[in-house]
Amino acid sequence: MKTSQISQVRDFNRALTRRIGVLSDDYLGRGRPLGEARILFEIGPGGADVRDLRTRLGLDSGYLSRMLRSLEAQGLVASRRADGDGRVRRAVLTRKGRREWDTLDRHSREFAASLLAPLGAPQRERLLAAMAEVERLMRAAAVTIVPADPCDADARACMRAYFDELAQRFEQGFDPGRAPEPEAYLPPGGLFLVARLDGQAIGCGALRSHGRGVGEIKHMWVAPSARGLGVAQRLLEALEAHAAATGIRTLRLDTHRALGEARALYLRNGYREIPRYNDNPYADHWFEKRIARAK
Missing domain, CATH: 3.40.630.30 (Gcn5-related N-acetyltransferase (GNAT))
Structure with a gap:
């Protein structure tokens, strides 16, 4: 593997994290960092088993627990035992959490549109095709x-x-x-x-x-x-x-x-x-x- 290839990956990571606003504690203007916002979004209206969240997002158990406690303290998430298996914890959105999820979803859509808006139609297609290819190859690299x-x-x-x-x-x-x-x-x-x-x-x-x-x-x-x-x-x-x-x-x-x-x-x-x-x-x-x- 060439040093130049590694450098290009690092440059891409820095450019991407800066452009999509993940470096602040106010992701999408909602007063919380990306990590908490992502967990809230992944729980979604249907709820999610905590162990599935941990696997899906590749998070350490302790780190995930701390973020869930923070969301619970904000009144957005509640934890309970899963139906049929008392050993499994399930995270669900409260009524306040569902309203916040809707707002987060709307802001996310607006932000995605703002990334595409300055580009002409051919550039948009090139960007979307490149995103799809990067996502596919990142999945391949995760196997x-x-x-x-x-x-x-x-x-x-x-x-x-x-x-x-x-x-x-x-x-x-x-x-x-x-x-x-x-x-x-x-x-x-x-x-x-x-x-x-x-x-x-x-x-x-x-x-x-x-x-x-x-x-x-x-x-x-x-x-x-x-x-x-x-x-x-x-x-x-x-x-x-x-x-x-x-x-x-x-x-x-x-x-x-x-x-x-x-x-x-x-x-x-x-x-x-x-x-x-x-x-x-x-x-x-x-x-x-x-x-x-x-x-």
Whole structure:
């Protein structure tokens, strides 16, 4: 990564924070800093579980608690136990808080309009397109990919979602009972990766060794809401890197004819089609790739 790239990010951050007014304690002229205003907005008319707020905004528990107490002291927010689960705290707007939320929403819209107003129509379109691209890439940068126990809750949730999608997309349906057991991806002979965004599992990929330097990639899946962020590419690269580091020299995989995007991913990453190597009834295409030894 170049020093000039890091400097450009820092320049952008400084320009943005100055322009949108987040440096004062009077965000949008409402007498409170951005942090409190954002929490108030995120609670919204429907309320929100405190743990969801913490995950969604990436806040420390103590910091969030202090801001909630401040909003409660202002008479804007009340906390209560969530219905059906006494262990979960839920934040809701009071009547005063709802009026403040409406005012905050109106001021936010007016401020957004003020950013666009000085620009001509072509410049507005360029700015909006650039904002959309920055938001997409910032989401992509927030994705984390880590090894996981294939039997834990997030891994199983990803697998269920993956199998459900296969059942919908395959004309003959899909029987999860034909898939390998999760234990097949336990170390040292296997690896199961989970991708997360904002604390939510949004993708997975698995690798298992067949011995003699041969490994197989399985269960590559990304949630529809996270597609287009390059998650599948990162999962594949991480699996390949692990394979190389553990002595695997040949990677194989199979896929169904309905999964055109998967075939495109494998082809652009150097996988070549080969004859059938297994008896998977859901496979129509088989691929192989030789990988270099890890340095």
